[in-house]
Amino acid sequence: MLDYKLLEAFASVIQEGGFERAARALHITQSAVSQRIRQLEEAMGQVLLTRTKPPTPTEAGRRMLKHCLQVRRLEEDLRDNLGPGGGEGYVSLAIGVNADSLALWFLDAVRPFLLAERVVLDLRTLDQEETLHLLRDGEVAGCISAEAQTVQGCRAEHLGSMDYRLAASPGFAARWFPDGLSLAAVSQAPMLVFNRSDTLHVKLCRQALGASPEEFTAFYLPSTERFPWAIAEGLACGMLPEQQSTPLLADGSIVDLAPGHVLRVNLYWHAWNINSELLGKLGRCLAAGARELLGP
Amino acid sequence: MLDYKLLEAFASVIQEGGFERAARALHITQSAVSQRIRQLEEAMGQVLLTRTKPPTPTEAGRRMLKHCLQVRRLEEDLRDNLGPGGGEGYVSLAIGVNADSLALWFLDAVRPFLLAERVVLDLRTLDQEETLHLLRDGEVAGCISAEAQTVQGCRAEHLGSMDYRLAASPGFAARWFPDGLSLAAVSQAPMLVFNRSDTLHVKLCRQALGASPEEFTAFYLPSTERFPWAIAEGLACGMLPEQQSTPLLADGSIVDLAPGHVLRVNLYWHAWNINSELLGKLGRCLAAGARELLGP
Numbered sequence: 001m002l003d004y005k006l007l008e009a010f011a012s013v014i015q016e017g018g019f020e021r022a023a024r025a026l027h028i029t030q031s032a033v034s035q036r037i038r039q040l041e042e043a044m045g046q047v048l049l050t051r052t053k054p055p056t057p058t059e060a061g062r063r064m065l066k067h068c069l070q071v072r073r074l075e076e077d078l079r080d081n082l083g084p085g086g087g088e089g090y091v092s093l094a095i096g097v098n099a100d101s102l103a104l105w106f107l108d109a110v111r112p113f114l115l116a117e118r119v120v121l122d123l124r125t126l127d128q129e130e131t132l133h134l135l136r137d138g139e140v141a142g143c144i145s146a147e148a149q150t151v152q153g154c155r156a157e158h159l160g161s162m163d164y165r166l167a168a169s170p171g172f173a174a175r176w177f178p179d180g181l182s183l184a185a186v187s188q189a190p191m192l193v194f195n196r197s198d199t200l201h202v203k204l205c206r207q208a209l210g211a212s213p214e215e216f217t218a219f220y221l222p223s224t225e226r227f228p229w230a231i232a233e234g235l236a237c238g239m240l241p242e243q244q245s246t247p248l249l250a251d252g253s254i255v256d257l258a259p260g261h262v263l264r265v266n267l268y269w270h271a272w273n274i275n276s277e278l279l280g281k282l283g284r285c286l287a288a289g290a291r292e293l294l295g296p
Numbered sequence: 297m298l299d300y301k302l303l304e305a306f307a308s309v310i311q312e313g314g315f316e317r318a319a320r321a322l323h324i325t326q327s328a329v330s331q332r333i334r335q336l337e338e339a340m341g342q343v344l345l346t347r348t349k350p351p352t353p354t355e356a357g358r359r360m361l362k363h364c365l366q367v368r369r370l371e372e373d374l375r376d377n378l379g380p381g382g383g384e385g386y387v388s389l390a391i392g393v394n395a396d397s398l399a400l401w402f403l404d405a406v407r408p409f410l411l412a413e414r415v416v417l418d419l420r421t422l423d424q425e426e427t428l429h430l431l432r433d434g435e436v437a438g439c440i441s442a443e444a445q446t447v448q449g450c451r452a453e454h455l456g457s458m459d460y461r462l463a464a465s466p467g468f469a470a471r472w473f474p475d476g477l478s479l480a481a482v483s484q485a486p487m488l489v490f491n492r493s494d495t496l497h498v499k500l501c502r503q504a505l506g507a508s509p510e511e512f513t514a515f516y517l518p519s520t521e522r523f524p525w526a527i528a529e530g531l532a533c534g535m536l537p538e539q540q541s542t543p544l545l546a547d548g549s550i551v552d553l554a555p556g557h558v559l560r561v562n563l564y565w566h567a568w569n570i571n572s573e574l575l576g577k578l579g580r581c582l583a584a585g586a587r588e589l590l591g592p
Contacts, residue, residue, distance in 0.1 A: 017492055027510065052348065090486060090513045102519050107526065114531050120486045120515035190386055190416045196313055214323060217386045219416035223398050225521045230403065235410050 003043070004071070009036035010048055010061070011068045015139065017054040040064075057137065066138025066153075069094070073141055073276050091278060094122040096131035096143030099194065100162065101267065103224035104243045106144065109289025113282050130197060135270050141279055142271035156268045157287060160294030164263040165245050166204050167254040168237035176237070181258050187213030192230055192238030195222050200239040200263060208261040228254075239263065242295065267294070299339070300367070305332035306344055306357070307364045311435070313350040336360075353433065362434020362449075365390070369437055369572050387574060390418040392427035392439030395490065396458065397563065399520035400539045402440065405585025409578050426493060431566050437575055438567035452564045453583060456590030460559040461541050462500050463550040464533035472533070477554050483509030488526055488534030491518050496535040496559060504557040524550075535559065538591065563590070 012022035013033060023030040041048050048061035057065055076091040097106050102125055107114075114121070124134055131143040136151050150156040168177070168189075176189035186209070191201055193216070205212035219236040221227065228244045230236055232253045240254070248254040269286055271279055308318035309329060319326040337344050344357035353361055372387040393402050398421055403410075410417070420430055427439035432447050446452040464473070464485075472485035482505070487497055489512070501508035515532040517523065524540045526532055528549045536550070544550040565582055567575055 021492070025511075050348075052346075052352075056348075092514070099519075103521060107522055111529065115529070120513055120532065122514070122516045123518060124516075125518050196317070215321075217416055218388070218418070220418045220420075222419060222421050223395075225399060226403055233407065233411070236416065 003040070004068075006036045006040035006043070007064065007068045007071075009033050010040055011065055013037065013049065013055055014057055014061070014065055019055070062137045069138050069141065070272060070274055073272070073279065074274065076276075076278065090118050090120050092120050092122050093142075093278065093282065094124065094140040095282075096124045096126055096134040096140040096145075098131055098144055098146075098267075099125045099222075100224050100241055101144050104162075104241065105290070105293040106286075109286050109293055110282060111289075113285035117278065117281065119278065126197075132270060135272075141276075142269065142282065145268055145270055146265050147270075148266065148268055151270060153273055154270050155273045156270045157283065159267045159269050159287060159290035161264050161266045163242045163295055164200055164204065164239045164265065165242070165249075166201065166208075166237060166257040166261070167231050167240045167245055167248070168257050169232055169234040169253065170255050172231075172234040172237060173255050173257060177257060181208060183209055183211060183213050187215055188217060190219045190236035191216045192221050192227055192236045193218045194224070194227075195220060200265070204239060204258060204261060204263045207263060208258040264295075299336070300364075302332045302336035302339070303360065303364045303367075305329050306336055307361055309333065309345065309351055310353055310357070310361055315351070358433045365434050365437065366568060366570055369568070369575065370570065372572075372574065386414050386416050388416050388418050389438075389574065389578065390420065390436040391578075392420045392422060392430040392436040392441075394427055394440055394442075394563075395421045395518075396520050396537055397440050400458075400537065401586070401589040402582075405582050405589055406578065407585075409581035413574065413577065415574065422493075428566060431568075437572075438565065438578065441564055441566055442561050443566075444562065444564055447566060449569055450566050451569045452566045453579070455563045455565050455583060455586035457560050457562045459538045459591055460496055460500065460535045460561065461538070461545075462497065462504070462533060462553040462557070463527050463536045463541055463544070464553050465528055465530040465549065466551050468527075468530040468533060469551050469553060473553060477504060479505055479507060479509050483511055484513060486515045486532035487512045488517050488523055488532045489514045490520070490523075491516060496561070500535060500554060500557060500559045503559060504554040560591075 009022060009026060012025050013019055016022045016025050019030050019033050023033045026033065037048065044060065046060040047058050048064055049055045049057050102123065124140060126134065132145045132147050132151060134140045135143045135154060144159070148156060177185050186205060193201060201216065202212045221230055227238055227240060228248055231238050231240065232248060237257060245254065249256060269283055271283055305318060305322060308321050309315055312318045312321050315326050315329050319329045322329065333344065340356065342356040343354050344360055345351045345353050398419065420436060422430065428441045428443050428447060430436045431439045431450060440455065444452060473481050482501060489497060497512065498508045517526055523534055523536060524544055527534050527536065528544060533553055541550065545552060565579055567579055
């Protein structure tokens with residue numbers, strides 16, 4: 001079998017984001033970490049990571065990392081099954097979640113699981129298009145993604161959907177969209193965008209106008225929770241999920257700039273296709289919670 | 297003078313996070329982007345970026361990027377000063393903000409500036425220890441940091457402070473800390489941690505216990521807004537800023553695990569020391585808002 005002491009050093013460098021941090025986490029010296037990784041690379045006959053800051057796994061390294069995390073997960077289940085005497089410690093489960101889901105419903109959905117199990121989460125946020133990379137790279141055991149296509153060695157399950165509308169304050173709408181939504185107006189008006197990977201506004205324009213402007217006046221705001229505030233204050237228009245838009249539309253603090261056009265983002269739970277009890281329980285709890293908290 | 301068409305291509309690759317995205321943003325082909333960067337590198341006699349995914353600037357590239365952004369800022373001021381006919385467009389200001397500040401007070405502080413000026417923000421979140429790297433690398437024109445030390449070519453101003461307490465639900469405190477805070481108990485109890493760079497809990501332990509455990513049972517939750525929820529639900533203990541802890545302490549939904557021990561994080565505004573009217577206005581608005589919203 002493989003020498004898992006070496007694999008652990010390798011996985012730790014990737015997960016902690018550096019040799020020094022890995023050394024601290026493993027309580028060994030930095031040169032011991034380097035040596036273990038060199039040994040592992042020699043044993044495998046492959047370079048496993050690039051020595052950049054932070055270090056990134058090579059293609060072979062990614063496969064190695066994924067294997068290492070899968071073994072860890074199985075070990076944790078084993079320890080769990082050995083009964084209360086088998087392990088006092090909590091188990092850590094690495095999960096990728098898009099920022100909107102984390103802010104708006106994910107934790108509420110998995111609350112029963114978290115209260116029942118001796119588990120802590122290691123949550124990573126990325127855009128819904130990007131969480132799948134974390135799974136493919138083996139950095140997380142499961143993730144929520146807008147992608148339906150399964151990753152090799154994983155299974156996917158539809159959770160439900162989030163419906164986004166293009167919203168603005170009434171004053172903002174009157175100033176920038178006096179004649180309604182148009183390509184010219186939407187490219188001029190300040191537009192809230194979560195970050196460089198966020199393309200929800202582009203997709204809504206394509207749906208409502210048949211095309212999207214090449215450029216927007218982007219106001220980058222990487223905070224789901226502050227989107228409704230910035231829109232209601234009239235700083236910009238932006239895409240709001242139903243969970244946030246419904247109360248504000250009802251009390252008149254925002255208006256829908258593209259009535260009748262809703263961008264539906266389907267969300268899927270992707271997880272390693274291994275026989276892990278804990279991962280299975282999390283998936284079932286998540287699916288039940290999502291049914292309650294999300295649209296169909 | 298330098299050929300700014302080349303610099304723009306280079307800056308765009310870094311800011312957009314890739315050659316393809318830069319090409320899209322500049323409306324040129326990807327090979328034109330590559331060619332411009334090669335030309336610039338030949339002209340400078342230096343490699344400016346590593347061809348990784350995403351591309352990262354070399355030391356020389358970082359200096360080039362910073363210069364490019366400073367010139368842009370000056371140009372925007374110029375356009376602003378040429379009067380309303382000089383430029384219809386909004387100006388984009390790149391700012392680094394730590395996640396807690398973004399969630400809890402930053403936008404409220406700069407609201408008057410945003411409502412008065414034709415400006416959109418390009419906000420980047422990082423931990424308070426890391427925002428300064430963005431400024432040093434020239435990726436932002438200003439940032440909020442816990443570091444008092446100024447960066448070369450920049451000035452710093454004290455904004456105020458945020459006071460953090462180690463909080464837990466009453467049930468969690470009774471279960472994990474029946475005999476009060478101790479090194480053994482605090483290393484066993486699930487501890488909310490924002491991400492790998494978050495060390496507030498380590499610092500509070502050093503202050504309250506004289507030392508910190510080597511390891512925590514970390515529950516990584518990269519969402520400022522969900523911290524109070526997770527603590528009140530009894531999923532973990534964690535560090536809460538006063539803005540979040542005060543109402544929950546008052547209504548008894550959380551307790552202070554280390555009474556009398558407050559971790560004070562001083563926050564500073566760092567900005568390029570250039571004669572930019574817009575950056576100056578933002579700084580003054582931010583300082584005034586911070587005086588109102590933050591502790592001394």
